[in-house]
Amino acid sequence: METMSPAREAGGRAGLNLIAPLSILNNSMVKLFITGGAGFIGSAFIRLALAEIPGCHVVNFDALTYAGNLDNLSGIDQSRHRFVRGDICDREAVGAVLAEGADAIINFAAESHVDRSIASADEFLRTNILGTQVLLDAARAAGVRRFVQVSTDEVMGSLPEDDNTFFTEASPFEPNSPYSASKAAAEHLVRAAHHTFGLDTVVTRCGNNYGPRQFPEKFLPLMLSNAMRDESIPLYGDGRNVRDWIYVEDHCRAILMVLQKGRTGEAYNVGARNERRNIEVAQSVLTALGKPHTLIRHVKDRPGHDRRYAIDPTKIETELGWRPHETWETGLQKTIQWYADNDEWVARARSGDYREYYAKQYGTEAGAN
Ligand code: NAD
Numbered sequence: 001m002e003t004m005s006p007a008r009e010a011g012g013r014a015g016l017n018l019i020a021p022l023s024i025l026n027n028s029m030v031k032l033f034i035t036g037g038a039g040f041i042g043s044a045f046i047r048l049a050l051a052e053i054p055g056c057h058v059v060n061f062d063a064l065t066y067a068g069n070l071d072n073l074s075g076i077d078q079s080r081h082r083f084v085r086g087d088i089c090d091r092e093a094v095g096a097v098l099a100e101g102a103d104a105i106i107n108f109a110a111e112s113h114v115d116r117s118i119a120s121a122d123e124f125l126r127t128n129i130l131g132t133q134v135l136l137d138a139a140r141a142a143g144v145r146r147f148v149q150v151s152t153d154e155v156m157g158s159l160p161e162d163d164n165t166f167f168t169e170a171s172p173f174e175p176n177s178p179y180s181a182s183k184a185a186a187e188h189l190v191r192a193a194h195h196t197f198g199l200d201t202v203v204t205r206c207g208n209n210y211g212p213r214q215f216p217e218k219f220l221p222l223m224l225s226n227a228m229r230d231e232s233i234p235l236y237g238d239g240r241n242v243r244d245w246i247y248v249e250d251h252c253r254a255i256l257m258v259l260q261k262g263r264t265g266e267a268y269n270v271g272a273r274n275e276r277r278n279i280e281v282a283q284s285v286l287t288a289l290g291k292p293h294t295l296i297r298h299v300k301d302r303p304g305h306d307r308r309y310a311i312d313p314t315k316i317e318t319e320l321g322w323r324p325h326e327t328w329e330t331g332l333q334k335t336i337q338w339y340a341d342n343d344e345w346v347a348r349a350r351s352g353d354y355r356e357y358y359a360k361q362y363g364t365e366a367g368a369n
């Protein structure tokens with residue numbers, strides 16, 4: 001009697017790569033297990049999922065590290081959202097919550113800041129690699145139908161400057177920072193779980209997100225919160241590094257589409273065709289705020305600083321019909337408005353540990369010029 005390999009059964013690499021018949025968005029009762037949902041992108045995803053899928057219930061599993069903030073979830077329908085404080089590396093805790101059932105896992109939980117990974121990589125290896133494996137094992141044990149890994153374009157390394165090359169899904173992995181190396185390792189584990197055990201997995205690789213509720217250690221919210229207080233903006237090196245910027249809700253829409261109809265075992269690059277040099281981004285922010293460009297302060301470059309990220313999103317556009325809704329101008333305006341309206345959130349984020357981090361990273365106090 002012919003037996004099918006698990007991967008073939010799942011329509012995976014060894015099989016036909018069928019579109020997964022999930023129809024998760026049409027399901028009147030769907031339960032999503034979301035990790036890292038108190039962070040920047042995870043919380044935006046929860047907002048979107050609850051708004052777009054009326055029968056959607058979310059379990060939000062988050063350790064509440066310095067980057068996690070329950071305020072990020074204010075105003076959502078709490079009757080369809082359950083928060084569980086927990087560490088994705090804790091097998092018992094993850095297993096206990098998943099034993100209550102979940103249709104899909106979407107893994108946002110990570111240590112996400114390159115500069116912190118350069119200062120110390122330990123937590124990155126633990127959460128991003130070990131944590132992902134714990135979730136993959138738990139997904140199999142609990143019979144979860146689909147596992148979505150939220151990855152990054154940074155696993156593909158750096159592109160040459162002023163060149164017409166882009167990251168495609170076939171680009172080789174060439175991670176250059178401890179952060180991107182840990183995310184690449186996590187992707188390998190996701191691939192292995194699919195190939196070896198037939199777990200239904202999909203991966204998204206997105207570029208630099210911006211939007212409301214991003215912790216102000218990342219470039220865009222750091223610039224906004226500093227400039228709004230007339231403090232200088234630290235620009236690494238010559239400021240000519242290129243990033244491919246996307247509004248956070250557009251990234252979340254892509255994840256929702258991939259969850260629903262992405263092909264099993266596949267990865268999808270997500271980008272809004274919006275390459276900008278850091279110096280241009282800094283200038284746009286200052287102009288939009290009506291602040292002088294003299295606030296830009298060139299500081300020591302980041303070690304190993306990737307020169308250029310640029311994403312070719314053709315696959316997700318053509319296969320899944322995804323398109324960004326926001327332009328750079330509309331997205332930036334919405335972001336600036338949110339930071340202007342939520343100064344208390346910013347002030348809280350900039351207090352406590354942040355001050356110590358800032359002093360170490362920039363050799364000056366947050367709030368000093
Ligand atoms: P973030 O740092 O804002 O949030 C991370 C969240 O994960 C926080 O709420 C934190 O408390 C939680 N967390 C950390 N360690 C945990 C652990 N061990 N167990 C449970 N929860 C834990 O990050 P973000 O910017 O929202 O990024 C979310 C995901 O998207 C990450 O996987 C990141 O690699 C990926 N990504 C981010 C970007 C970007 O531009 N921010 C771009 C592409 C991909």
Ligand code: TYD
Nearest residue numbers: 114208217218219220234235236241243278
């Ligand atoms: P960041 O937001 O840390 O994202 P990533 O490193 O994942 O792309 O940084 C975005 C770009 O901005 C990157 O080229 C580094 C640069 N940058 C600065 O110039 N100054 C800063 O203070 C920070 C945090 C980043």
